[in-house]
Amino acid sequence: MDFSGKAPLDFARGRLFDYAAAALLASVLPWKTGGWGSLFATAVKLSSNKLRRAARAIFSCLSSSCYHPDVAARGKFITFEGLDGSGKSTQIEKLARALRSHGVPVAVTREPGGTLTGERIREVLLHSTTSGLSPLAEMALMFASRAQHIHEVILPALADGRVVLCDRFTDSTEAYQGAGRKLGTKPVLALHEILCGGLQPELTILLDNEVAFSVERARRRNRKHKNVRPDKDENRFEQESRTFFGRVRHAYLAIATREPQRVHVINARGTPQETHALIRELVRKKLKI
Ligand SMILES: Nc1ncnc2c1ncn2[C@@H]1O[C@H](COP(=O)(O)OP(=O)(O)O)[C@@H](O)[C@H]1O
Numbered sequence: 001m002d003f004s005g006k007a008p009l010d011f012a013r014g015r016l017f018d019y020a021a022a023a024l025l026a027s028v029l030p031w032k033t034g035g036w037g038s039l040f041a042t043a044v045k046l047s048s049n050k051l052r053r054a055a056r057a058i059f060s061c062l063s064s065s066c067y068h069p070d071v072a073a074r075g076k077f078i079t080f081e082g083l084d085g086s087g088k089s090t091q092i093e094k095l096a097r098a099l100r101s102h103g104v105p106v107a108v109t110r111e112p113g114g115t116l117t118g119e120r121i122r123e124v125l126l127h128s129t130t131s132g133l134s135p136l137a138e139m140a141l142m143f144a145s146r147a148q149h150i151h152e153v154i155l156p157a158l159a160d161g162r163v164v165l166c167d168r169f170t171d172s173t174e175a176y177q178g179a180g181r182k183l184g185t186k187p188v189l190a191l192h193e194i195l196c197g198g199l200q201p202e203l204t205i206l207l208d209n210e211v212a213f214s215v216e217r218a219r220r221r222n223r224k225h226k227n228v229r230p231d232k233d234e235n236r237f238e239q240e241s242r243t244f245f246g247r248v249r250h251a252y253l254a255i256a257t258r259e260p261q262r263v264h265v266i267n268a269r270g271t272p273q274e275t276h277a278l279i280r281e282l283v284r285k286k287l288k289i
């Protein structure tokens with residue numbers, strides 16, 4: 001798998017591509033299907049999205065490079081990062097609602113998890129009764145979940161033209177396992193290259209707040225959840241020390257300095273609505289959606 005520089009393609013280019021393909025389809029199909037009547041029947045049977053994709057497939061094959069969902073991806077990949085309790089889930093929900101209200105197709109997903117296999121791995125990784133997991137095993141499980149997630153959810157959604165909002169991605173592994181567990185950045189980036197084909201988000205929103213604030217918010221939320229869903233225990237990382245989370249935050253900010261084009265730090269100290277307004281503005285400016 002090699003996605004670097006190929007996916008996702010720009011929306012505008014894709015649209016132009018669609019119109020050209022639709023025109024081509026319109027001229028070829030009547031001849032292939034025996035007239036306009038049967039073409040109309042075929043068109044009614046297909047949803048407009050399917051028609052669009054079929055048109056693109058034909059056009060791609062005729063224009064030498066054959067259609068492949070990985071290459072033809074046209075959505076946008078946005079990841080949310082930050083400490084537990086920084087407000088990722090809250091903000092993803094708000095952004096998803098805002099984009100959908102403008103008719104933008106959105107897929108919301110998370111890591112570890114996002115697939116049936118991934119959710120099982122998530123339980124092992126986050127359940128507070130999981131003990132003695134080595135840092136390397138922890139990193140490997142994170143990537144196992146991610147590789148499946150990319151294959152089963154992220155790439156198909158991008159190929160379908162969706163905006164994918166993903167709660168955590170490889171930056172989390174670099175921050176938690178690389179810095180928190182002291183495995184270093186190098187093995188994380190090497191595994192990312194091998195197992196994720198170097199897939200990078202167009203935009204990463206890093207919600208930043210002081211460690212104490214985030215940890216306190218997460219603890220409060222977890223206590224609340226425990227009363228509602230005692231079976232749902234995702235508190236293993238909560239047992240870590242303030243110095244561990246200090247290393248995680250520091251690593252996140254270092255990633256943002258290293259990749260300023262992709263990673264944008266958002267001050268997450270305000271109210272949920274204030275933070276949402278900052279994110280909405282950033283997404284509008286950077287991705288034009
Ligand atoms: N800006 C905010 N101010 C105060 N509380 C917040 C804010 N954003 C989220 N919360 C609350 O803090 C807790 C953690 O937020 P959450 O979105 O679950 O964080 P994360 O997904 O990053 O772990 C939740 O109980 C949430 O309602």
Ligand SMILES: [Mg+2]
Pocket residue numbers: 088089090167
């Ligand atoms: Mg969350």
